Amino acid sequence: MRKTISKYEMLGPRDRIMVAVSGGKDSVTLLHILAKIEKAFPDVVLCAGTVDEGIRDYRDEALKIAEENCRKLGVEHRVTSFKELFGYELDEIVELARNKGLSGLTPCSYCGVLRRKALNSLAREAGVDKLVVAHSLDDETQTMLLNIVHGDPLRLARSKPVLDVIHPKLVQRVKPLCMVPEKEVVLYAYLKGIEFQSITCPYAQTALRNDIRTMLNRMEHKHAGTLFTVFHSIEKIRPALEAYAKEVELKDCRACGEPTVGDLCRSCQMLEQLGIL
Ligand code: SF4
Ligand code: ZN
Numbered sequence: 001m002r003k004t005i006s007k008y009e010m011l012g013p014r015d016r017i018m019v020a021v022s023g024g025k026d027s028v029t030l031l032h033i034l035a036k037i038e039k040a041f042p043d044v045v046l047c048a049g050t051v052d053e054g055i056r057d058y059r060d061e062a063l064k065i066a067e068e069n070c071r072k073l074g075v076e077h078r079v080t081s082f083k084e085l086f087g088y089e090l091d092e093i094v095e096l097a098r099n100k101g102l103s104g105l106t107p108c109s110y111c112g113v114l115r116r117k118a119l120n121s122l123a124r125e126a127g128v129d130k131l132v133v134a135h136s137l138d139d140e141t142q143t144m145l146l147n148i149v150h151g152d153p154l155r156l157a158r159s160k161p162v163l164d165v166i167h168p169k170l171v172q173r174v175k176p177l178c179m180v181p182e183k184e185v186v187l188y189a190y191l192k193g194i195e196f197q198s199i200t201c202p203y204a205q206t207a208l209r210n211d212i213r214t215m216l217n218r219m220e221h222k223h224a225g226t227l228f229t230v231f232h233s234i235e236k237i238r239p240a241l242e243a244y245a246k247e248v249e250l251k252d253c254r255a256c257g258e259p260t261v262g263d264l265c266r267s268c269q270m271l272e273q274l275g276i277l
Contacts (some may be wrong), residue, residue, distance in 0.1 A: 001033060001176050008161045010174040011130060013267045016045040018078075018128040018171075020119050021070070023050070025196040027062030027133035028069050030177055034132065035073040049131075051115050052081035054089020055201060062197045069195065080122050082114055086267075088276060090114075094203070107203035110270055117258065117267045131171045138182040140175070141230045142212045149208065156234055157241035167250050167259040181227060195251040215250040218268045 005011055010245065019034055020262040021027045031048055038046045050066045052059050070077035072101070083089050088096070093114075094107045105115040123131040135143070158164070171269040189196055202212055219226040252258070253265035255277055264272065 016128040017130045018049045018123045020099040021048040021066045021130045023065040023197045028196040030134040047076040050079045051118040106206045108207040131173045135175045136177045136182045140178045140226045154245045157245040177218045
């Protein structure tokens with residue numbers, strides 16, 4: 001991971017950093033590793049941020065685990081929730097979508113868009129320079145294939161190990177685990193006795209990502225190195241995609257004021273569709 005951080009110049013010796021900690025294995029392990037590295041850099045300020053989406057029988061436990069790990073490491077922990085920011089928990093949003101017959105979006109579609117916005121707000125309020133997310137090699141390759149399956153290959157140009165700073169309201173995201181396979185993260189966590197949440201989200205089965213994960217895991221099992229090959233192939237074609245992709249001009253969302261390409265940002269579009277904007 002240190003090599004990835006220096007290869008992409010992800011973090012600097014005086015950065016203020018927020019680690020997005022869900023309570024799952026990747027994010028908790030990443031927090032432990034960064035807390036260890038941070039000791040050698042006294043000017044770095046490290047904190048953690050968690051978003052409570054409001055998922056019954058799942059997120060409460062994860063939140064406790066995230067809190068407990070932050071306490072042990074002496075890292076400041078900030079928490080926000082969908083309820084606080086949007087007025088509704090994810091469970092309520094899923095129920096509303098079902099009642100309205102909105103079958104086009106899965107719970108993960110709502111969750112992903114709203115959490116992204118929530119994390120950015122949390123990081124911005126904390127005044128950090130970098131928002132560190134725990135996307136492993138597995139997550140990154142799944143996202144790459146998902147972009148293709150969704151018919152949006154130009155997103156590959158934007159979704160990279162260090163995201164470009166495209167607006168002052170958007171905190172720069174970096175992904176130090178992007179070249180670390182998930183099984184190595186788990187192995188490290190077990191060896192170090194790191195406590196993380198092991199149950200999976202009740203909505204995970206509904207996501208297309210789940211099918212992509214299964215396919216990639218089968219490929220990796222049969223043809224070791226598949227994940228790295230996919231990752232490096234996209235790295236190779238990304239400069240061409242970046243040159244092809246038009247620069248987007250961001251304006252303020254008319255409802256929430258966050259940066260967006262259209263009139264309404266994606267999360268406000270979703271809330272409007274649900275009748276709760
Ligand atoms: Fe959200 Fe889907 Fe992840 Fe559950 S599996 S936390 S609904 S993105
Ligand atoms: Zn908005």
